[in-house]
Amino acid sequence: MLALVIWALASPVAQAQFRVEMSGVGASQVPIAIARFRDEDRYGQVLSAIVRADLERSGLFRGVDAREVIDEEAKPTMAQWRALAADALVVGSVTRLADGRFDVRFKLWDVVKGAELGGQSTLVAQADLRLAAHRIADYVHEKLTGQKGVFSTRIAYVTRAGRNFTLRIADADGEGGQVALNSAEPIISPAWSPDGRELAYVSFESQKAVVYVQDVVSGKRRVVANFKGSNSAPAWSPDGQTLAVTLSRDGGSQLYLIGRNGDNVRRLTQSMGIDTEPAFSPDGQFVYFVSDRGGSPQIYRTSVGGGGAERITFAGSYNISPAVSPDGRTLAYIARQGNAFRLYTQELSGGAPQLLSDTSDDESPSFAPNGRLIIYASRAQGRDVLMTTTLDGKIRARLVSTSADVREPVWGPFGR
Amino acid sequence: MSFKRLSPSSASSVLLSAICAAALVGCGSSVKLDDKAPPVENRTATPVDTTAPAQSQVTSVDLTKGSADTTGADRIVYFDFDSYTVRDDARRVIDLNAKVLAANRAKRMAAEGHTDERGGREYNLALGQKRAEAVVRALVVSGAAENQLEAVSFGKERPAATGSDEAAYAKNRRVELTNR
Numbered sequence: 001m002l003a004l005v006i007w008a009l010a011s012p013v014a015q016a017q018f019r020v021e022m023s024g025v026g027a028s029q030v031p032i033a034i035a036r037f038r039d040e041d042r043y044g045q046v047l048s049a050i051v052r053a054d055l056e057r058s059g060l061f062r063g064v065d066a067r068e069v070i071d072e073e074a075k076p077t078m079a080q081w082r083a084l085a086a087d088a089l090v091v092g093s094v095t096r097l098a099d100g101r102f103d104v105r106f107k108l109w110d111v112v113k114g115a116e117l118g119g120q121s122t123l124v125a126q127a128d129l130r131l132a133a134h135r136i137a138d139y140v141h142e143k144l145t146g147q148k149g150v151f152s153t154r155i156a157y158v159t160r161a162g163r164n165f166t167l168r169i170a171d172a173d174g175e176g177g178q179v180a181l182n183s184a185e186p187i188i189s190p191a192w193s194p195d196g197r198e199l200a201y202v203s204f205e206s207q208k209a210v211v212y213v214q215d216v217v218s219g220k221r222r223v224v225a226n227f228k229g230s231n232s233a234p235a236w237s238p239d240g241q242t243l244a245v246t247l248s249r250d251g252g253s254q255l256y257l258i259g260r261n262g263d264n265v266r267r268l269t270q271s272m273g274i275d276t277e278p279a280f281s282p283d284g285q286f287v288y289f290v291s292d293r294g295g296s297p298q299i300y301r302t303s304v305g306g307g308g309a310e311r312i313t314f315a316g317s318y319n320i321s322p323a324v325s326p327d328g329r330t331l332a333y334i335a336r337q338g339n340a341f342r343l344y345t346q347e348l349s350g351g352a353p354q355l356l357s358d359t360s361d362d363e364s365p366s367f368a369p370n371g372r373l374i375i376y377a378s379r380a381q382g383r384d385v386l387m388t389t390t391l392d393g394k395i396r397a398r399l400v401s402t403s404a405d406v407r408e409p410v411w412g413p414f415g416r
Numbered sequence: 417m418s419f420k421r422l423s424p425s426s427a428s429s430v431l432l433s434a435i436c437a438a439a440l441v442g443c444g445s446s447v448k449l450d451d452k453a454p455p456v457e458n459r460t461a462t463p464v465d466t467t468a469p470a471q472s473q474v475t476s477v478d479l480t481k482g483s484a485d486t487t488g489a490d491r492i493v494y495f496d497f498d499s500y501t502v503r504d505d506a507r508r509v510i511d512l513n514a515k516v517l518a519a520n521r522a523k524r525m526a527a528e529g530h531t532d533e534r535g536g537r538e539y540n541l542a543l544g545q546k547r548a549e550a551v552v553r554a555l556v557v558s559g560a561a562e563n564q565l566e567a568v569s570f571g572k573e574r575p576a577a578t579g580s581d582e583a584a585y586a587k588n589r590r591v592e593l594t595n596r
Contacts, residue, residue, distance in 0.1 A: 188573065209570075248549070253541075274539070341535065341536075408537070
């Protein structure tokens with residue numbers, strides 16, 4: 001029933017860190033051929049392979065093998081591609097300019113109608129050739145599905161190798177990872193600012209949990225919450241001006257709102273138990289969170305103006321790590337069943353929990369900005385790994401690190 | 417033809433400017449600020465390294481206070497599964513450390529809570545915090561002052577024992593008392 005597709009991305013670049021393994025078949029997938037772009041293999045990134053892997057991971061496309069080199073000037077023979085059962089064809093080229101930049105061009109063909117669907121030319125630095133490929137995949141995704149792709153967005157995650165903890169930022173396919181923070185002490189709970197320029201996270205570098213915000217481009221950091229006790233679980237408000245955090249400064253773990261520079265601290269919840277893992281609703285009106293006020297950890301929500309909390313999850317005795325979809329309709333979370341911790345979703349308008357994974361140590365779900373995929377951490381073969389899944393659970397991809405345990409993934413916003 | 421004789425002072429100034437010129441040339445060749453064309457998009461994530469200790473760090477070892485301090489096993493309080501109450505068998509460790517704190521009001525300690533590996537990182541951080549706060553309360557009841565203590569948590573991030581069995585879990589459900 002499940003088809004298993006495994007391939008290694010053909011990337012000669014040493015920084016390539018992940019292997020992507022995919023399983024599953026979606027209900028309806030567009031068969032698409034990505035021809036080899038003219039001169040694409042001369043500059044370290046095989047663009048057509050990146051475009052194909054992106055589109056397949058979305059669950060909405062199925063790659064049709066295409067070994068031919070075709071550029072955007074050519075007039076491809078449609079009958080040939082129809083014979084291969086491709087509905088769409090992407091062709092293109094990579095040209096190095098005198099100033100060292102690259103002109104990346106592509107054209108998208110509707111094979112069935114034999115018509116051009118559009119194309120683009122972009123100038124990029126060599127370091128952005130991967131980004132150019134992801135943007136092509138985004139263009140194709142939007143043209144053929146009507147929805148924005150997320151291939152040119154970024155993810156942040158934490159790796160652990162021995163006693164070394166590293167906060168990294170990578171392309172949405174896990175490739176091209178760069179170090180944001182390296183520490184001998186744990187780093188947890190990274191969170192992107194809504195504009196994608198900053199990361200909030202919890203670092204234990206001072207032998208306790210302290211919330212920092214770091215500018216991604218400059219590396220400049222500031223302490224946002226360092227009160228007596230533990231400071232953790234940062235979540236950005238949609239306008240980027242406020243963070244919800246968990247503080248123990250007044251005893252117990254409770255939710256507070258705090259300005260993006262650590263100013264204007266206000267207590268949000270008042271309970272005798274644990275309140276933690278806040279997550280704003282996309283409209284900024286509610287904060288979803290985990291509380292054991294009812295005897296076991298469950299997901300609740302409260303208005304940002306304070307007041308009572310409404311319980312959201314009821315099934316089972318351990319539901320944690322809420323993430324709300326960008327359209328505000330779906331809740332993703334982790335539920336314990338026996339000894340297994342598994343990724344679930346639940347419609348916020350009501351409805352039964354839906355199991356999305358077949359692994360047993362799932363953690364930290366985070367929605368892609370178009371709401372079509374969820375990234376989460378899990379374990380496989382004794383290692384911490386990152387997974388992506390479609391919302392119906394049918395297409396899962398595993399981002400396999402070659403050198404370290406990977407955890408705490410969080411998907412960045414649109415707009416790079 | 418006559419040559420103007422250089423005065424000693426003007427000779428040295430010529431020499432000085434020659435050195436300066438050489439230095440400038442050196443500078444010009446080693447720092448190429450505009451070596452590369454500016455990137456079309458800046459995607460650089462600048463790393464911050466906190467692994468290196470501060471160069472001026474000095475760790476004090478005070479042998480004169482050795483007898484008045486506690487070490488090793490005298491600094492650890494263990495907890496039952498899913499429990500946040502200090503067990504009776506922790507009485508000795510609590511009393512010992514409360515006595516040390518009561519005898520020296522300038523002394524500061526942290527109670528660092530830990531959990532086993534099961535469950536979410538943030539929720540475990542809150543559970544470890546609950547354990548640490550229970551130990552702080554027990555120490556205060558036994559004579560320590562509130563302002564000598566800080567309850568913090570590492571959740572499941574810093575296990576004492578690796579492994580996914582009950583023996584490892586039992587060693588990891590703990591509060592460690594450390595000097596601050």
